[in-house]
Every structure is written in structure tokens, then in C-alpha cells.
Amino acid sequence: MERYGKITEEIYKELLSVTGPGGVIMNDAEVLDNYAWDQAGRIWGHMPEAVVKPADTAQVSAVMKIASREHIPVTPRGAGSGLNGGAVPLAGGVVLSLERMNRILEIDKVNRVAVVEPGVVTNDLCRAAAEEGFLYAGYPMSTETSFIGGNFATNAGGGKVIRYGNTRRHILGAEIVLPSGEIINLGGRFRKDTWGYNLLNLLAGSEGTLAVVTRLIVNLEPKPGRTVNLLACYPTVEELVESVAKVIGSGKRIISCEFMDKNLVKYTTEYLGCTLPEQERSEGYLLIQVEGDTEAQIEDGYETVGKICLGCGAFEVFVAESRTDSAAMWNVRQNGLEGMRARDPHACASGDLMVPLSAVPEMIRRIREISAEWKIEIGIISHIGDGNIHPIPLKPAEMPPERWAQHAEDFFAVLIREAIALGGVGSGEHGVGHVKQKVLMENKSPAELEVMQGIKRAFDPYNIMNPGKMFSPLA
């Protein structure tokens, strides 16, 4: 790591003169530690030298100019809610926290966009949009903590991707700061753009390895119709999985189709102090949301879906009769990771397998077989209607946490190879971060790696942006 510059006293002062008092933190291990790890877990953390909190684009640009000149690594950070260590400053240097840039600048009703800074909490954007009669259609499970900038950086998915797509589709424009400090504006308040290579779509999901996002123009959808939630309980996972393609192919307006297995539900309901119906005999649940414009459409929707589930072997389908019912169902889904972590703080959230819908049964079967072979207890949670599966393994009790980090990575590497063999990829929405970087590199061809690294160089010739992530070496 000699290649990178260090933050000297002089550079510290220079950074401070950019941000003003309170904008740079150094030599305070307790505070710095908060920026050393993300929701992948502490064992994947790494301490930064400094945290810098710019208040606006000009400050971001000035900081990047200094970092570029001095070859200091910069790791942009949103809420730190990522699940793969994407925001961990592996090479030390600066964590560039966007937390102070948290304003919703405008809701533009005619063009149906919001203009926001990257540090806006996703849910705040949802609420602001709703107040003006719109829907922000992104719905990552971390909606109450994650920042919209982080959603963009990871191309976050979540519970409504079947209907609305992932974050890439919701972002129409961005102001970005290149590693050199130059500011570029991409896209705009419109929905079509063939004016050059589409950098905006490339940046979505690039995990802070190419540029810093300082402003976003966000698509707003018309307010959706009414929705209803169904919870289907199955005696076997096989029967559950069989339903999924049929539900998705039903032609009804399916907004969500989520899977929770018995283990996950057990630990999560224990954690929340609640129960789901039929918990004793259910091996798994499907949580399905159906939309309709009229009462008749809604009824037709849930009756059709309910019949499919029962036909595939569900022994019960509950239709939420109130907002309270719905909230209770979704509460378990949203807290799945927390539930597993209450059972074991080292429960690993990086699993994010993506396969074609037709391969979901085989993928689930392989996950369960391989977990058994490895003697690893897992819970499974899944945006199963997308073919996106999150196995959450628990650390074997006797294994030291230091070893678990590597063991979990190895376990996921095996699963990822299975997903790829089934026509899938190793991440659908959580990204690569550094937990999965090695397996990413092993599973791309040399030709593809060369292109990816060429793109990285085009943006970041000195490799100062989030080194050690995606396709960038750790120097």
C-alpha cells in the first residue's frame, strides 16, 4: 500500500479548510470506528485514516482534487447499510461520508421527478413523494436507514422489483464528481437519452469505484392502485417454490413475491416477539402483494393467486384484512436479517444469488444440500419472484469469528458457482463489495476483466476510488 499517500497534518488542515470546522475527523478511534464497517459485519471492517463530511458539491470536488493530487484513497459512504463491505475503506485513507448532503431539493410535479442530494434517507424520499401524490418506487429492505445515494451506488433492489425494476430504473439524472474533482452532469428531467455512452446506467451499481454522486434526479411514479397482501403457508419448500413461476406468470399485477423459510421465520418472530399463522407446521411462506384499480380487480387478483398457491400444495392462504395484518406480515420479512443476527451476530448477509425463475427450484435445493454438507445452519429469505435468493448462514458455534469471515466467503463462492452454472450471477442487488470480490474475479473471463479494468482506468487512472472493490486492485 506504499503507493498511496498518507494524510499528513498539512493535508488534514487543507481538508478542514475545505469543509469548515467539524467536517474532518482524524485521530479519534471511537468515531472513526463507526465508518470502518458496514452491515456485512465488523469482521469485514477496516479503519480509515480520516472521515470527511462535505456539505456540498464544491466541497466534494475540492476534496477529490486534494486526494487526486496526493493519491489518497477515497471511499464514498452513504448510510453504511450495505451488505458486502462496499463502503469499507480497505486501503485506509478518506471515508467520504455524504451524510450532510441530505436535502430533498425539489419535487417537480410536471416532470414527475424529485431532485435530491445523495444523503437523503430512502424513506424520507418516499414520504415526500407520497405527500405530493407520487410514488418513489424503490423499496430496498433497508428503506428506513439506507441513503438514496447508496441505493444508486449498489443499484439496490428490494421488494417491488418485479413491478418497478431496481434503482437504476428510478434514476434519470445525476451530478457526479470524478476522481479528478471535475463535475459532470448526466441525464436530466426526462426518460430517454442517447446522447453519448450512457454513463448514468454504468454508474448505477458501480459501488463508489468510479465517481462520487452528489445529486440525483429521481423518477416518480403515479400513485399506485390499491394493494392487498397474501401469506401462503406450505408444508414443503418444494411445493412453495413450484408456485412461484405460476404466480408470476398469472398475468395478475404482482408487486411483490417474497419467500421466507422456517428457520428465518422462527428466529425473526422470536426476535420481534410475534408469530405468523401456522408457524409450527409451515416449512416456508410466500408473501405476495397484488395490485388492482378496483375492488373487483383486487378480489380477482388475490383469488387467482390464492388458488395457484393452494393448487401447488399450500395448506393455508391468508389474505390481510387490514393494514395491521399487512404490516405484521411485512414486519417479519423486513426484519429477516435482524432476526438471524439476534440468533447469531455473525449471521452473514452477503448471499445474493440470482438465477432465472425456472432455475429457482434447483437453486434452492442446492443451497439446502450444500449447507447440510458444510454443516452450516441457514435461513433463507428471497425476492423469489425475481429469482433472487439470500441464504443467510450462521457461524458454527465453535468457529472463531476471524475464521468465519473466510469460511463464509468460501461457502458463498461455492453457491455462486452453482448459480452461474444455472445461468445466473453472483449478485442481484447487494453488489460485490469486497466480501465477494475474489469470486467475482475468478468467474469473469480475462477478456471481460480487461474491459472492466479499462473502464475503471477511464474514470480513475490512479485507482484512488474505493480500492480493493469490484475490479480495482488494492494497489
Added chain:
Amino acid sequence: MERYGKITEEIYKELLSVTGPGGVIMNDAEVLDNYAWDQAGRIWGHMPEAVVKPADTAQVSAVMKIASREHIPVTPRGAGSGLNGGAVPLAGGVVLSLERMNRILEIDKVNRVAVVEPGVVTNDLCRAAAEEGFLYAGYPMSTETSFIGGNFATNAGGGKVIRYGNTRRHILGAEIVLPSGEIINLGGRFRKDTWGYNLLNLLAGSEGTLAVVTRLIVNLEPKPGRTVNLLACYPTVEELVESVAKVIGSGKRIISCEFMDKNLVKYTTEYLGCTLPEQERSEGYLLIQVEGDTEAQIEDGYETVGKICLGCGAFEVFVAESRTDSAAMWNVRQNGLEGMRARDPHACASGDLMVPLSAVPEMIRRIREISAEWKIEIGIISHIGDGNIHPIPLKPAEMPPERWAQHAEDFFAVLIREAIALGGVGSGEHGVGHVKQKVLMENKSPAELEVMQGIKRAFDPYNIMNPGKMFSPLA
């Protein structure tokens, strides 16, 4: 152009040994001329040295290896229906025609995708999807001639973008051949992918300057509800334009919202030998398609939209009562360019301004003013609900065609600067090609150009892919 290699007798034989008899055309000016220009018009054409027609991916790869070794320029070509000279071989060399790779390989009902070769005609894909109960949602106005590969290369838009997005959104995976001949697979039969930088989204709209597409995995939508078409006639363009944001913001399921001005309708109906209602007194028409699941929804849709139009000053709104009615309306819209060209074969189709919906009235006003100042007769056709406007200028009668090529480019350059000043860009769906390359380069910052050119180098270090387009110099 000395930098590039020439196709010697030996290389010709080598290419022929790759494709087999009939796969390489050289020294036949009459045939080569068919591949020298696209729908931008003959005056923007340039002759290739040879046309190569590979039959499969292995042949494409072998051809690219030869071209790479010999530094021979390669310009991939679909149907040649592009409107900006994107498929014109500016540096000579090889036109790589994908016309023989025209098979629909599979309709995969469970994963709701089609797997196709790039030379499939868009409409053939639409029909094959419909036969299986699906919708291919791309709808470029050239649907009966354009290839799906060309749709991807230009990120084609068209008449249903408001509802379904442009081609990028419909493409889930691709097999591509790099300039080096290496084959890469991107994406797959799924709808989420954060497994590395998203090359698939970058390639959409890259106009054959980065790689050759040899296979596409295409998203299929469930069959849509019923639709109805409305034609609203306005005494002034100002009143028409006022309606648009209100129609789009109505919350009804608007599939299309298209504008045709008086001039365009006049020449197009003359060309087709038909009339539209109220043609004498209408300065412009809105053609609006509304979707609904039930008769009541449809009625509610067209009544709401109709009232908006009348409230803004339309003196008449016609609801198509039959498929014949609908076809008559859309026939004029689809033949707008042909109508203008029947009036003047040099009518220039490259205008593709993109502005926020809120800026549409001002943009239309400026187009009309500037055309008047330049004494250029225009027709305007527009996916106005997207903020995407196609002014089609006619060559002044006394101007020689050679001069018109430059004059039209200059005219568009002025309009594009206006669009950019209004928060827009210079192309929404037709792309840049070479007709607009100069103005593109002039209107991007040096920092952005550097990134764009770095991306080009990452794919194509010898600049053999479609030189002279987008950000690649002509050597």
C-alpha cells in the same frame, strides 16, 4: 486514414474461408452501395471496401480477429434503418452485416424472455411473442424494417416509451464479440444483475462502436389490457402543447402520446392518399393511446383524456371506434418521415431533441422560430409525451444537396444547443451517428469526453469499431 489496413486479396480469401461462399462481397459497386448509407440519406453515405455476412457467432469472432490483426475498420450493420448515419462505414473497411443471423432461437415462457439473433426484424419478434401470449414492448416507428440488434445498438425508443421505456429496458442479456474476437456473455434470463459493472446497459445505445452483438435475451411483457386511440385536433400548436403535461399527469394509463403538425400531416396524407378529420383547420394533432383492463376503465380513460384536450382548446376529439379507425390514425404517424420525403427526398430525419416535459412548449416555439429565421420549411413529429421532438426540415429548393448535408447539420446544431439550454440533450432515441458527432463533441465537457474516450479504448484499443462515430476519431 493511412493508419488502417486495407483488405488485400489474401485477406479477402481469408474472410471468405470464414464465411463460406457468398459471405463476402467486394468489387461489386452496385451491391456495396446498398451498404454505404442508411436512412439518414444518401448524402451522408460512404462506400465500404467489403461487406461481410457472418452466419453465426464463431464467424463474427473470426472476422473480428482478422480485422483486429490487420487494423481494418468494422462497421456493424442491422437493417440500415437508422436516421443518423450510425451504420455508415466512414473509414471504409468492412461492413459487418448481421442480416443472416436472423433466427428467433427460443421463446422461454417461464422466464418470460425471447432469445434472438440480432438480425431478427422487430415486428417478427413482436408477432412471435404475441403468438405465445406475450408482448415485446419495443415499438420503434421502423418496427417493420429495423432489426432488434439495431434497436439495441441505438437504444431505440418509439411510440410506447411512456409506458414501457426504451430498448435498454427490454434487453436482459447479450452475447457480444469484442473487437479482439473474444466472446462475452452479459446478463441472462433474469432482471437484476449487480455482478460487476453493467456492460449490457453501457452497450445499449453505443452504436456499434464498442462490440458486435450476436445474441440477445429479450424481456417479454404480459399481454396488455385493451387499448383505445384518440385523435385530438387543435386550432393552434400552443393549445395542443398545453394539453400534453396534463394528459401525462392524468394518472390514466397512457401508452402513447404523439404529436403531428399540420405540415407533416399534409404531406403524409398526400403521400398515403388519405385524410385525417378536420385537416383544413387543424394546426396540429395529438394521437393518444389509453389502456384499460375493463370497458369501464377504457371509457374512464378516454373520457378523462378527451376532456383535458377539449379543455385546452382542441376543437374536436375523435375516439377510434374500430381497428380500422385506429390503423388509419397510426398509419399517418408511422409514415411521417416517408410523407416528408415524398415531398422532398432530402428531408432530414436526424432531428431528435429531448427536453423535460415542462420545456416542451418553449422548445416547440423555438423550433418554429428558428426554422422561420433560417427560411427552412419543417414538419414536426414528436413522441411529445416523452419530451422527444423530431423536427424534419426540407431542403430549400435552390440549395444543392451537397451543401444541404452541412446546412442541415448546422441547423440541428443550433436546435440542439437550445434543447441543452432547456435542460435536455441532443438525442433521445436516434443516437448520434455521424450526422451529430461534431455537435456532440462540442457540447460535452473535456472531462466527460476523456471518460467517454477511455471507455472506447477499454473495448477497442485500435479504434477499429465504427470509427468516426460517437466519441471515436476517424483516425
